[in-house]
Amino acid sequence: MRVAVVQTQWVDDPEDGLRNAYQAIEDVCGAGDIDLVCFPEFLLGPPWYMPGQDGLKGRTDTPIPGPIVDGFQSLARKLNTHILLGSLVEDLQDGMYRNTSLLIGRQGVITGRAVKAHPFGNEMVVCRQTDALGVLSTEFGQIGIAVCSDFWIPEVVRLLALAGARTVFVPGGTLGQNQPLMVNALRTAAYLNDVNIVYASSVGVVRGKRGDRLVEIHFAGTSLVASPEGVLAQAGSDEPETLVVDIDEPADGDGRRWQQLRRPDAYQALLTPYAGADRDLAAELRASLTGGGPDRGRPPAATSTHEGTRS
Amino acid sequence: MTIFVAQHARRATPEATASAVLDDLDSRVSDEASFVVLPENAFTTGGDVRALPRPLREQCLDRLTALARTRGTYVLTGSWAETRPGGGLTQVTRLLDPSGSECARVERPVLPDGTTGTGDDFPVVETPFGHVGVLLGPDFWLVEPPRIACLAGAELLLVAGSLDGRQQASQRAAVWGIATLNTVAVAFAGSLSERCGGGSAVAAPEGFVAEAGTDEGVIEAPWDVERIRHLREPDLRFQQTLWFGLWARRTELYTDLTAQVS
Numbered sequence: 001m002r003v004a005v006v007q008t009q010w011v012d013d014p015e016d017g018l019r020n021a022y023q024a025i026e027d028v029c030g031a032g033d034i035d036l037v038c039f040p041e042f043l044l045g046p047p048w049y050m051p052g053q054d055g056l057k058g059r060t061d062t063p064i065p066g067p068i069v070d071g072f073q074s075l076a077r078k079l080n081t082h083i084l085l086g087s088l089v090e091d092l093q094d095g096m097y098r099n100t101s102l103l104i105g106r107q108g109v110i111t112g113r114a115v116k117a118h119p120f121g122n123e124m125v126v127c128r129q130t131d132a133l134g135v136l137s138t139e140f141g142q143i144g145i146a147v148c149s150d151f152w153i154p155e156v157v158r159l160l161a162l163a164g165a166r167t168v169f170v171p172g173g174t175l176g177q178n179q180p181l182m183v184n185a186l187r188t189a190a191y192l193n194d195v196n197i198v199y200a201s202s203v204g205v206v207r208g209k210r211g212d213r214l215v216e217i218h219f220a221g222t223s224l225v226a227s228p229e230g231v232l233a234q235a236g237s238d239e240p241e242t243l244v245v246d247i248d249e250p251a252d253g254d255g256r257r258w259q260q261l262r263r264p265d266a267y268q269a270l271l272t273p274y275a276g277a278d279r280d281l282a283a284e285l286r287a288s289l290t291g292g293g294p295d296r297g298r299p300p301a302a303t304s305t306h307e308g309t310r311s
Numbered sequence: 312m313t314i315f316v317a318q319h320a321r322r323a324t325p326e327a328t329a330s331a332v333l334d335d336l337d338s339r340v341s342d343e344a345s346f347v348v349l350p351e352n353a354f355t356t357g358g359d360v361r362a363l364p365r366p367l368r369e370q371c372l373d374r375l376t377a378l379a380r381t382r383g384t385y386v387l388t389g390s391w392a393e394t395r396p397g398g399g400l401t402q403v404t405r406l407l408d409p410s411g412s413e414c415a416r417v418e419r420p421v422l423p424d425g426t427t428g429t430g431d432d433f434p435v436v437e438t439p440f441g442h443v444g445v446l447l448g449p450d451f452w453l454v455e456p457p458r459i460a461c462l463a464g465a466e467l468l469l470v471a472g473s474l475d476g477r478q479q480a481s482q483r484a485a486v487w488g489i490a491t492l493n494t495v496a497v498a499f500a501g502s503l504s505e506r507c508g509g510g511s512a513v514a515a516p517e518g519f520v521a522e523a524g525t526d527e528g529v530i531e532a533p534w535d536v537e538r539i540r541h542l543r544e545p546d547l548r549f550q551q552t553l554w555f556g557l558w559a560r561r562t563e564l565y566t567d568l569t570a571q572v573s
Contacts, residue, residue, distance in 0.1 A: 008518060033383075083394075091412045095357055106455075115501060117561060117564060118555075118559045118560070118561060119559070120549075120555065120559070121547075121549055131559070131563075131564075132564070133564055144336075149555060149559065152492075152552075152555050152556040153453050153556055153559065153560055154458060154492045154493070154556065155454075155458070155560070155564070155565045155568060158454045158455075158568060159564075159565065159567055161567070161569060162567065163567070164315065175549075176551075177551075178552065178553075180517075180518065181487075181516065181517055181518065184487055184488050185488050185491045185492055185493065187481065187484055187485075187488065188481075188484060188485045188487075188488020188489065188491070189476060189488070189492070189493065190481075191482065191484070191485050191488075192452065192453075192454055192479040192485060192488075192489075193454070202542060227370045228478055228480060229478055230481055230484075231481075231482060253476075253478050254452070254476035254478050254479060254481070254482060255478055257476075258449060258453050259430045259453075261428065261449055261453065262429070262453060262455065263429055263430070263449055263569055264568065264569050264571055265430075265431070265571075266430070266431035266455075267455045267459065267567065267568055267569050268569050269459045269462060269463065270458065270459060270462070270562070270565050271562045271563075271565060271566060271569060272462065272562060272570050273462075273560065273562060274461075274462050274557040274558060274560065275462060275463055275464040276464060276557070277545060277557070277558050279545060279558075281545055281547065281558060284547060285547060287546065
């Protein structure tokens, strides 16, 4: 499978984001046969519920199906390629949203979708999540999709691997402070689960104001493709770029050996919460969104007039 | 507070291996020690896995008990094979407390090919230096056992392990990766032999703190449980995000992990 991983740049205008995405597909497919073009999470730009992005409501969210998706379906058909729309903010038309990843096949038909299961930040309040994790059957075999923060729950890639996925796509966004550990964590997940990991990320800074605070979130790219043997290709952290990588189904490696040693009956504790989880984070976020909540962040940041992540 | 991790090449006889390991620990482990960690098959020769002779076993345990008492430290004894009723071989590792008493034990079967099997118990022990999980052999390389220990509150994983895979560069990196994915510190001990590539290390979620690579010796690293507790505390400003993997779980989605998979 020849995969093109498109590392996007955050732009202020979602129309520009859409044009850039179309252009990236045209460019990479024009240069050679590509089986699948993979985009990061939020390929159109920041969701309106990201701090300070209220003005984007109705602009980077979209109904599915809808004109945005139609355009990508036409491109897939025209260029005879699969397109994995890392994620769109799906407008459910009832005041709620979903963080939805779509797989469009060569014929321009939506052949699969994955909805983020583990909401991050304000998604805990404004988004609905999937109630099932599963693999997708494709002409390349079974694949899995872990939408951004889903990756950070190790159970997710494990479940996808056990369900038969040999390649797991992770549309995400590397927070600046997490860059080195993110690369190694992706590599580790590939090794332990004996799968390929295709990770698409974005670069740039999302800025806005939340109350009287300036919010800056730095995204550090580092899109990559990893096999159980290690990282096959990795993008930089500052510029948009496209990786083109040929990936094969992994030969049975150490991860397969470990999986054969599993003792599922002994793993019931996975179905219980973390022993230290003694707060209702969704309630705290809900309260903070309405301005009345206890702002129980860490003390050093609590009085800052500048927040966000830095590279 | 310091973690010491032993990594030694296997000698021609178990006695020689034991002498090299224990003498080195005696000279290197200071009174600052909180934890001392030895590897899987700590005193074997590198060939077939056989039961450690009882006198040698008792001698090793006596010396490790003395180390715990004199330095005031917890000691994960590493493992050695013992014969069980019926003749089966079992790898056994013990966690000794600073009084020299055994406070946790993990036993795993020796498989027909001489490698160590997996098991059903993943003990977590409360200590003055934080909650520690005890793992032996390949349980560490499965996603589930380290995860279960961390869900139960383990802040540091003590691993009597082996870097014995075919993809050792990835395996070495995974020591850190497992620390990251579980927001935990890892003290991993491995041996050096034809099959085992060392890899002893202390890893924090953000990176390796100390690595032995393929060198023989005893590595040491500072230990501060408050750092792990800090990383695990939810930060709803999302300046730090490593807490997320423990807190944001949806347990109803994971039932397939407890089912037999064909």
